[in-house]
Amino acid sequence: MAVPALARQDADDPAPVEAAPSPRSWGRAFADIRAAIAQRELWGHLGWQDIKQRYRRSVIGPLWITISMAVTAAALGGLYSQLFGQPIGTFMPYVTVGFMIWYFISACVLEGTETFIANEGLIRFLPAPLMIYVFRTVWRQILFFAHNVVVYVIVLAIFFRQLDQPYTMVNNNPDAIVHPGLSWWALLAIPAFVLIVVNGLWVTLLFGIISARFRDIPPVVGSFMQLFFTMTPIIWTTDLLTGGAPGSAKAIIEFLAKLNPFYHFIEIFRAPLVGQVQSWTHWAVAGGITVVGWTLALVALRNYRSRVAYWV
Incomplete structure (x- = not known):
């Protein structure tokens, strides 16, 4: 029986081959994040091991x-309270909380630049999502931060009366209350820290990818972080800059201070814990930075996720 020509042609043709999905796809990028979240026991264990290994x-x-x-x-709080003529009862907690959150932020930035470079062996030989190393780095910093919270509890117990007592600004506007005292508003530090952690994730991811490609980035970032530490109100307050300045100069100084992104993240966390007024402007700026930062980080994850193993 003769086989139809069409049937013979179909039998001779090779089976159609499906095109492999592109490594640069949003699906693979989000799948990497979901897989890393699902493997939280792995990066959680690795974070604990990092601390145990260090000590x-x-x-x-x-x-x-x-x-x-x-x-x-204690050293810097006591020293600068005398240099700036500030009451130690309110200045010591101010410096303590400032150092607590600055250590977390700076560690996410500095160790974020090394997160993929330091995990070179695992990335090359362990088929795991790239975000696992990001979660590992940030989780390790959260554990360090938890140890530092003990210091704040001790300082709070010592200076609670000074923090809980309201006072008013004496310069220019004695009726403007800048320190209403501790209240239930202190719980706003919890969502503030969550927002800072979310930003620590995109910073670690973005800087980690860039540093894996360009090895000059870590020392450059380290130099800039030293500069930002000096320019950020951690061991000094913004009113010290504007205390003796005229009206126009005071506005310029305040504007320059607000250009510092670290200032807003520190204030949303520190202000409620030391009984100060929390400005919602800081929340708006921090939220905007979060959206922009995660957009850039997701674009980098989509485009260069598959190349990190070759770069490291």
Whole structure:
């Protein structure tokens, strides 16, 4: 029986081959994030191991984190309260909380630039989502931050009366209350810290990808972070800059201070914990930075996720 020509042609033709999905796709980028979240036991364990490894054979172990933070806050808080003529009862908690959140932010930035470089061996030989190393880095910093919270609790117990007592601004406007005292508004520090953690994730992801490609980025970022530490109100207050300035100069100084992105993130966390007024402008700026930062980080993850293994 003769086979129809059409049937013979179909039998001779090879089976159609489906095109492989492009490595640059939003689906793969979001799948990487979902897979990393699902494997939270892995990066959670790795984060704990990082701390244990750092303090291996130490007598008191991670308590050195708390001791180091306490010594720094006590020394600089006591020194600068005398230099600036500030009451130590309110200035010491101000400096302590400032150091707490600055250590977390700066560590996310600095260690974020090294997150993929430091995990070179795992990235090359372990088929795991790229975001696992981002979560590992940020989780490690959260554990460090938890140790530093103990210092704030101690400082709060010592200076609670000074923090809880309201006072008014004496310069120019004595009726403007800048320190209403501690209240339930202090709980706003919880969502503020969550927002800072969310930003720490995109910073670690974006800077990690860029640094894997360009190895000059980590030392450059380290230099800029030292500059930002000096320019950010951690051991000084913004009213010290504008105290003796005329009206026009005061407005310019305040505007320049608001251009510092770290200032807004520190204030949304610190202000409620030290009994100060929390400006919603800081929340708006921090929210805008979050949206822009995650947009850039997701674009980088989509386009260069598959290349990181070759770059490291």
